[in-house]
Amino acid sequence: MQVALSDLLSDPRAAIARRDLASLSREKTIVLALLIQLFVAAFSSFLVVGLTSLYDPSSVSGEVNVGVTGNASDSLIAATEEMDGIDTVQLPNEATAARAFQDGGIRGTRVDTVIVANHGADRRINVTATAPDGSLQTTLIVVQIRETLEQFERQERQDRSAHIDRELVPLPDDVAASPYFGFTYTILIPLLLFLPPFISGSVAVDAITEEIERGTLELLRVAPVTLVDIVDGKSVAMAMLAPLQALLWILLLGANGISVSNVPLLMLTVASMATVVVVIGVVLGLVMGERKSAQLVYSVGVLGLFASAVFLPEHPATTVAKLAVDSPTNTTYALVALYAAVAVGLYALARAYVDRVDVESL
Amino acid sequence: MKLRKVLRIARWEVTKNAGGVDKKTVAVAAVALLVAGLVAPYAASQGIALDRGIYRVGVTEESPYYQVVADDPTFVAREPSEDALEAGRIDVLIEPGEPPDAASSAKGDAALAELRSTVDDYNDQQMRKETNQSAAFPIAVTLRYVERENVQEVLDPGATGGTDTDDESDESDGETGTDTSGSDDGSSDGSGDGTGDETEAGDGTGQSGDGDTAAGGGGGNVGGLAGSLASGNASGTPADISPPFPFQSLVLAFLFVLPLNFIIQAYGSTMLSERLNRRGELLLVSPVTRFDIIGGKTLPYFGAAITMAALIGAGLQFPDISPLSVGISVLAITPIALLFLAATFVGAMFARSFKELTFVTVTVTVSLTTYAFVPAIFTDVGAVALISPLTIVVRDLQGQAVTLGEFTFSTLPPTLTAGVLFALGAGIYREEDMFTQRSIPLKTLDALAARVHGKWSVAAVSAILLPFVFVAELVGVAMLFAIPEALSIPAILVIVVVVEEIAKSLHIYAGYAHSRFEAGLKPALVVGAFSGAGFFVGEKFTLLAQLVGLPEQVVVGQAALATGTGAGSPSIPVVIAFLLAPLVLHVVTAAISAVGASRDRESYVLAVVLAMIIHFGYNFTVVSASGAI
Structure with a gap:
């Protein structure tokens, strides 16, 4: 075993991989990369938490004061008595309501919204809701108005059920669920797991084109290594980084109380993705021989590839989400196997291609 | 800069890449763009349902919930059993005659909450197929946005009566099927009892009785x-209205x-x-x-x-x-x-x-x-x-x-x-x-x-670094917008102090590192004073922010700009004091940093921290005195 390990370490490919990784850590760029990803994750979470608190009344404290008036206001108040987050008050007429909206004087505060509900000619109830314009609260108030009126609508439908032919499906209980649950598993985790492979591929393009453009590939070739060894070493270094970063994110999420299931399969998926994009990057680097065009084609190409994955029975982001949230199906497993197979196949193809490349022409 | 030379270099930049290898680039890029172009419409028509199949619901085909679950790709229908729920193979169990039961986990709760909103949408969709539309949708809503100052005339009883009837007659002309749900099923009969109206999305502003108060729409011209x-929808059934x-x-x-x-x-x-x-x-x-x-x-x-x-x-x-x-x-x-x-x-x-x-x-x-x-x-x-x-x-x-x-x-x-x-x-x-x-x-x-050659250029660099400072601070303000005011004001003050003190002193340190200035206490004080003064002059540009009228409720914004824009008091001595105090502050703190910079790196860092503390103390006093905290 000792012998095997030292053999492995003295392998020229391992030496090249070590050299590339060392340059990353020397420049401290890997720290920058981790910081960027952390920023993206923190930022998208901030955005979602912020936006959710704009929309989700339960995420912020305080109630919305609703002033209700009009000849259907009794039934509206009766229907919405049980609701959380709103505080209804009946007002005698629209003029009082207008004053309460603008100047206050009702229970020591202004009403946030005025709802005027009147029985209409066509047996409907016509509701005019007034919300304050242009403030952060507007969104919250409008959402609260909608929920109030939806509750009212359900009640009215029930009262008129004799006139309705179709059956209404009873509404499940309202539970206090985390509003961020879906976001965490369907956006945040795929984002964190796919960013490392994308960056790895981009760095693989750099690793190849830099040697070519600086002319240092010549120097490497003087050493007793083949071009395949060089490409192998560089690919392995970059493809390895991605699953390691993914593991780091999974552990970090775990530390924050977000449990991620099927970690080995997720790692396999990330490793396959990383291999695929690194192979694409390396081949583009060899074909173009120049960073500018290779990077441009790489980023457009990989984004295109990611988008065209909608043709698969399940988008890779969905596959990752289903694995992480522990709802995998047979399709999910099949796709993970497919990605691994594609990664191995592409890698073999790329090696065959590199073997035939005329080094003098680079 | 000579235009002719610039253009020539620009031409080289474009043409030197046109031959050889780059034909390959163009070809590959064209293929990639073509693929993207072909995929985009398909992806758009499919919708990007990332949450496809993440919740599993145990439900039999006889259950009224079965169709609900089958219609929403977020859910997968499975065989219902208590064991499956216990073992975590399903997240919600629906047994005949009982309300849906969720697994006791965060996932179970999330699944049940999602199911609740899906049922709500499903019921609305069913009701849209009803013949008796006034029973199916008993509530017709018109949402309007009003500036609080204008509320009196808008809600005037006489006026509302008029606009109400206008709105309703508008609506009843509309076709059925709302633009938000997108499930316009052709089976609907007749247009007389529709609720949503298609024109709504086109111009939201035209809907409300008084155009200037409605902010619901987009589109415009x-x-x-x-x-x-x-x-941003402003009328229809309760489910149709959405915030701007x-x-x-x-x-x-x-x-x-x-x-x-x-x-x-x-x-x-x-x-x-x-x-x-x-x-x-x-x-x-x-x-x-x-x-x-x-x-x-x-x-x-x-x-x-x-x-x-x-x-x-x-x-x-x-x-x-x-x-x-x-x-x-x-x-x-x-x-x-x-x-x-x-x-x-x-x-x-x-x-x-x-x-x-x-x-x-x-x-x-x-x-x-x-x-x-x-x-x-x-x-x-x-x-x-x-x-x-x-x-x-x-x-x-x-x-x-x-x-x-x-x-x-x-x-x-x-x-x-x-x-x-x-x-x-x-x-x-x-x-x-x-x-x-x-x-x-x-x-x-x-x-x-x-960029640094003498004391005047130090002042100039301090001034031209200001846009950088300004953007950094405003981004800071925006990032802290969502956290509570009590926390955000001290936080923004720290950001302001750190950004400003570094901006005032880093180029002085650079100048000393390149021996651009004489050593000694007095030259250092002079250079520092010029930096502070340059910064003060540049900071007057922040008055621009007030000229366009940042809203007064943006207290954090005022805190960020407090050192520069404390003016507005009626008595002249106070105004002068307000104007001069920041000048004194900037000159003093920059001079402290400059003295540190003239020695070596350690004393520079210490001096900057000292300057930051003084600056923070000043800002905190100003903000407290102005009653923002």
Whole structure:
């Protein structure tokens, strides 16, 4: 075993991989990369938490004061008595309501919204809701108005059920669920797991084109290594980084109380993705021989590839989400196997291609 | 800078890449774009359902819930059993005659909450097929937005009676099927009892009785693609109304920013490749200035960015293109494009390898997209959104007017920042820095020192660094917008103090490191005083923020600008004191830092921290005295 390990370490490919990784850590760029990803994750979470608190009344404290008036206001108040987050008050007429909206004087505060509900000619109830314009609260108030009126609508439908032919499906209980649950598993985790492979591929393009453009590939070739060894070493270094970063994110999420299931399969998926994009990057680097065009084609190409994955029975982001949230199906497993197979196949193809490349022409 | 020389270098930049290898690039890129073009409509028609199948519901085919679960791709129907629920193979169990039961986990709760909203949507959809529409949708809502000051006339009983009936008659003319749900089933009978109306999305402002109070709509004068995607609904059934959120406009505005990310990749590569194997030396020794070279090499990429913006702007309005509206969008994108290019230029000057440039490019992409995008989310909320020029684009897409003051406020700081970045990068566009592996801190000092020659230039650098300070602080304000006021004001004060003190002293330290100033206490004090004074003069530009009228409720914004804009008091001595106090503050703190900088690195760091503490104390006092806390 000792012998095997030292053999492995003295392998020229391992030496090249070590050299590339060392340059990353020397420049401290890997720290920058981790910081960027952390920023993206923190930022998208901030955005979602912020936006959710704009929309989700339960995420912020305080109630919305609703002033209700009009000849259907009794039934509206009766229907919405049980609701959380709103505080209804009946007002005698629209003029009082207008004053309460603008100047206050009702229970020591202004009403946030005025709802005027009147029985209409066509047996409907016509509701005019007034919300304050242009403030952060507007969104919250409008959402609260909608929920109030939806509750009212359900009640009215029930009262008129004799006139309705179709059956209404009873509404499940309202539970206090985390509003961020879906976001965490369907956006945040795929984002964190796919960013490392994308960056790895981009760095693989750099690793190849830099040697070519600086002319240092010549120097490497003087050493007793083949071009395949060089490409192998560089690919392995970059493809390895991605699953390691993914593991780091999974552990970090775990530390924050977000449990991620099927970690080995997720790692396999990330490793396959990383291999695929690194192979694409390396081949583009060899074909173009120049960073500018290779990077441009790489980023457009990989984004295109990611988008065209909608043709698969399940988008890779969905596959990752289903694995992480522990709802995998047979399709999910099949796709993970497919990605691994594609990664191995592409890698073999790329090696065959590199073997035939005329080094003098680079 | 000579225009002729700039243009010649620009021509070289474009033509030298046209032959040989790059035909391959063009071919591959064309294929990639073609694929993207083919995929996009399909992806758009499919919708990107990332949450497809993440919750599993145990339900039999006889259950009324079965169809609900089958219709929503978020759910997968499974065989119901208690065991499966216990074992975690299903997340919600629906047994006949009982309400749905969720697994006792976060996932179970989330699944049940999702099921609740899906049932709600499903019921609405069923009701739309009903013959008796007034029983199915017993509530007809009109939502209106009112400035609180105007409320009296709007809610005047006589007036409301009139508008109400108008609104209702409008609505009953509409076709059935609402634009938000998108499930317009053809089986609906007759148009007489419809609820939503199709014209709603086209012009939200036309719906409400009094046009100026309705902010619900989007679209406005933007026809074509953008018009059909407007958001924010103001009438219909209760489920139809939605808060004013410029979602579609934001997505469209994002289209403007997207190409910039690709352009800066090519631009960064070309700038960095000048530094490989001393390639750039030929241009450096030629009889042109470095500004000619930088200008010439930047121009094609800037041109490409502007052309893309114009094409996107025109494409969104196709077929009836309004040149004015496209022009406003393009003008608003210009500073963002400049900022992207300038940041990438500095990054390419600093990067030591291709790999590092990749990370720098990603950083630029992420941070500038954030800067452009996040404030624009709050377009409908207040003037603070205007710190990003993208807000102008969003407003333009929504058909709202933009005043000249707002436009200036929005575009001037990023333009100036881009200029400063180019100037700093140009400072190290020279042999000593381009072709050697100098460390990044040393290069930073080189870049700053290139602009520092004497006490007057110190003042000038302090002043020109101000847009950078201004943008950094405003982004800080925007980021802290969501946290409670009690916390955000001290936090913003810390950001302000750190940013300002570093901006006032770093170039002094750079000057001392390059021996640009005499050693000794007195010269250091003089240089520091000039830096502080320059900063003070520059800071008066922040008055611009008040001229366009940041809303008064943005207290954090006032805290950020407190040192510069404490004026407004009636008595003249107080006004003078308010004006002079910040001058004294800046001069004193900058002088302290300068004395530290004249010694060595350790004493510089100590002195800056001391200056920050003094500055924080001052700001905290001013903000407390003005009653913001």
